[in-house]
Amino acid sequence: xxxxxxxxxPLYYVNDKPHIGSVYTTLAADAIARWHRLQGDQxxxxxxxxxxxxxxxxxxxxxxVPTRDYVDRMAGHFAALWQRIGISHDRxxxxxxxxHQRLVxxxxxxxxxxxxxxxxxxxxxxxxxxxxxxxGDAGDSETPRCAIHDRPLEWRDEENLFFCLSHFQxxxxxxxxxxxxxxxxxxxxxxxxxxxxxxxxxxxxxVDLPWGIPVPHQPGHTFYVWFDALLGYITALPGSDxxxxxxxxxxxxxxxxxxxxxxxxxxxxxxxxxxxxxxAELPLPEQVFGHGFLTREGRKMGKTLGNTLDPEALFAKVGxxxxxxxxxxxxxxxxxxxxxxxxxxxxxxxxxxNTIGNLVNRTVSMSRRWFADAVPPQGGQDAPPHPLAATAxxxxxxxxxxxxxxxxxxxxxxxxxxxxxxxxxxxxxAPWRAIKDSSRKEAVGAVLYGVLExxxxxxVCLQPLVPEFSNRLLAQLGCAPLDSRHGLSPGAWxxxxxxxxxxxxxxxxxxxxxxxxxxxxxxx
Ligand code: MSP
Numbered sequence: 001x002x003x004x005x006x007x008x009x010p011l012y013y014v015n016d017k018p019h020i021g022s023v024y025t026t027l028a029a030d031a032i033a034r035w036h037r038l039q040g041d042q043x044x045x046x047x048x049x050x051x052x053x054x055x056x057x058x059x060x061x062x063x064x065v066p067t068r069d070y071v072d073r074m075a076g077h078f079a080a081l082w083q084r085i086g087i088s089h090d091r092x093x094x095x096x097x098x099x100h101q102r103l104v105x106x107x108x109x110x111x112x113x114x115x116x117x118x119x120x121x122x123x124x125x126x127x128x129x130x131x132x133x134x135x136g137d138a139g140d141s142e143t144p145r146c147a148i149h150d151r152p153l154e155w156r157d158e159e160n161l162f163f164c165l166s167h168f169q170x171x172x173x174x175x176x177x178x179x180x181x182x183x184x185x186x187x188x189x190x191x192x193x194x195x196x197x198x199x200x201x202x203x204x205x206x207v208d209l210p211w212g213i214p215v216p217h218q219p220g221h222t223f224y225v226w227f228d229a230l231l232g233y234i235t236a237l238p239g240s241d242x243x244x245x246x247x248x249x250x251x252x253x254x255x256x257x258x259x260x261x262x263x264x265x266x267x268x269x270x271x272x273x274x275x276x277x278x279x280a281e282l283p284l285p286e287q288v289f290g291h292g293f294l295t296r297e298g299r300k301m302g303k304t305l306g307n308t309l310d311p312e313a314l315f316a317k318v319g320x321x322x323x324x325x326x327x328x329x330x331x332x333x334x335x336x337x338x339x340x341x342x343x344x345x346x347x348x349x350x351x352x353x354n355t356i357g358n359l360v361n362r363t364v365s366m367s368r369r370w371f372a373d374a375v376p377p378q379g380g381q382d383a384p385p386h387p388l389a390a391t392a393x394x395x396x397x398x399x400x401x402x403x404x405x406x407x408x409x410x411x412x413x414x415x416x417x418x419x420x421x422x423x424x425x426x427x428x429x430a431p432w433r434a435i436k437d438s439s440r441k442e443a444v445g446a447v448l449y450g451v452l453e454x455x456x457x458x459x460v461c462l463q464p465l466v467p468e469f470s471n472r473l474l475a476q477l478g479c480a481p482l483d484s485r486h487g488l489s490p491g492a493w494x495x496x497x498x499x500x501x502x503x504x505x506x507x508x509x510x511x512x513x514x515x516x517x518x519x520x521x522x523x524x
Contacts, residue, residue: 002490005041007033007258010445011050011095011232012267015059016076018081020263020301020309020339024294026332027324028408029260030087035403036409037088037487038496044253046236047076047082048093053131053225057211065411067211071096081311085320088485093236095228100235101213104228106246107280108216114166116279122203124498125153131225133202148264160203161218163227168275169199175274175284182270183289183406186335187263191270202272230273233259256284258406266290289406292336309339309524316338318518321469322348328465329412332483349517352469356419356458357514360476363426363451364511371434371445375478375506379446386450389499391421393459396497399461408465415461422454451478455504460496472514478506 009029011508012022026047033045051071060070075094082089093100111117124133127146134146134153143152173195175181182188205221212222234246237253255277259269269288277284295301301308314323322379326344329351331337367376379386395418402410459473463482471481479502482488488496495501 002477003036003041004044004253004257005033005036006044006046006237006253006256007036007260008045008233008236008256010261011045011048011093011229012078013053013056014051014071014078015056017077018311019292020311020314022078023081023085023311023323024327025260025262025291026082026087027085027327030089031324031328031408031464032258032260032403032406033088033090034467034484037459037484038463038482038493040488040490040492043487044091044238045089046091046093047078047087047089047238048091048232049095050225050229050232051075051096051135052212052223052228053212054128054206054209055131057209058128060211070098084312085315088346091238093234094233095232095235097235099233099403100228101280103235103246104213104223104231106214107231107234107276108223108281110246111276112162114279114281115123116164117204118162118164118201119159120201120226121157122162123157124155126156127151127153158207159449160207160224161205161215161221162201163204163272163276163279164201165199165272165275166201168278169195171278172271172275173198176270179385181287182266183287186334187266187290191266192251194267195271199271199275226268227276230268230276238410241299246280249464250282256285257287259285259288260406261288261290263290289334291334292331294331294337294339297338298338299340313417314524317520317524318348321466321515322352322518325352325412325466325469328408329416331409333408339524341520344524345518345520351416352466352515353513353517355416355423356462358365358475359419359423359426359451359458359474360455360514361511363448363455364476364508366431366435367448367452368508368511370441371448374508375452375502375504376445376448376450377442378500378502379442383446385500386446386453388422388425388450389455392418393497394452395421396457396461403464411461412465415458415465418454418461419458422451422458426451449502449504453499456502457497469514476511476514477502477510478510 007029009025029045032045036043056071056197057067060067063070076414079092097256125144127149129149129151145152176191177197182191204224204227205215205218206224207220209222213228215221215223233256234254261269274284296307296309299305299307326347330347395414398414399411402414429447434444435442456477456479459470462470463484467484474481
């Protein structure tokens, strides 16, 4: 049976070009999507842009450009960057399209007909950067500031439409108590506490905000950006020419199995969004996973601090694979992570260039020299199982368990540990000494076969994490590249990771470095 796996990145605000935070979520989602495709799942990786709201309208005004042109240009930056770094998304959705507007209207009608919309007066302090009301006392003489952005909040007192979140108190409390719904486990408690404090209705319309989707039957009101944005996940789903209505979308990949997001927007995804879906009687996503925040050399990144890391410049300087490896391997997915230049260089050079790159290089050179430029024979018919076979099987199984739990670092470390074991085995066997005794040539062949075969499995396991590097490794063994963008058929993975997949006598191309050591003058 084919499993469907729909996963999403957040839909990124287009007030600015992509930043390293958006790159991080997207790379992680890409790795998970590639993993599932290799398992034969029918994957739909959704990404895109969230294009409404006051923040974006103001950015366009500040840039002196009509909002439509501004969002088109910014969305273009996202699409171009994902293409440039090989993100394997299946859908790229934009929330300022007519198609999305139709879907939002259809959804809103359903929720309203079900009795979960009311009019009310919205009084409160608003953070435009968060696009969210914050708790604060209206009687304060001083203007309160946003704790995240350290910017003054803005006072609002207007008639808005409200979504009756309070109607869903019990069902949401049950949902967030479910172990599988919020990942990582450490974040579940914080959402539970928020729900236990009592869910309050929230306003879903704005007055005087022309850059938004008009609310039907409510002249002068546009939808609150989060109400419209979350629905982008459904608009994104494949339909004939995109879903014309909710029904088409639902037939083609809803509910999502996984929403990958940063921890700052967990509440929207784990509380507001499921309540909205319940209100429309639509199925709920299976899991919301909130990853941590990235800092740089121990400091929060920001324009005012002047320490942002421009993704385009970064990729141009060091290439895509090193960035993927570093971020996915060094940061425990779910926890905060600190980007450190020295560690970046050390890990990329040690892991990819030395531990894995040199292993491949040495083994291919030896095999070519002593076995006519090809893969040596496995050993006699009744030879015992190769000592590396069991280790490799355990490593590939471990990689699978890690991916099943979004443990990308665990998957990287299990793969790296396999490469280290192979290196240890190679030093211990020292085929370069054994080959001097011609009676031991068959034994040397068996040693090298095992090393090449286990190394092939390293390459296979690396595929979702660093796809190009993985394919370079496989090419060095004479193997065909893996296509984790389009995927494998169900059951093919099990075959791929079975011991003995590397054919005896397969020609080995001349060894060349898989990755040249990175040196940097200046900063990342
Ligand atoms: N538009 C909303 C999402 C709507 S989803 C229907 C949004 N966009 S965003 O562009 O501001 O943020 C996108 C993602 O980037 C969020 O998941 C956020 O957590 C993440 N990051 C922003 N800064 C980050 C770091 N410094 N580190 C890691 N991720 C961070 O929110």
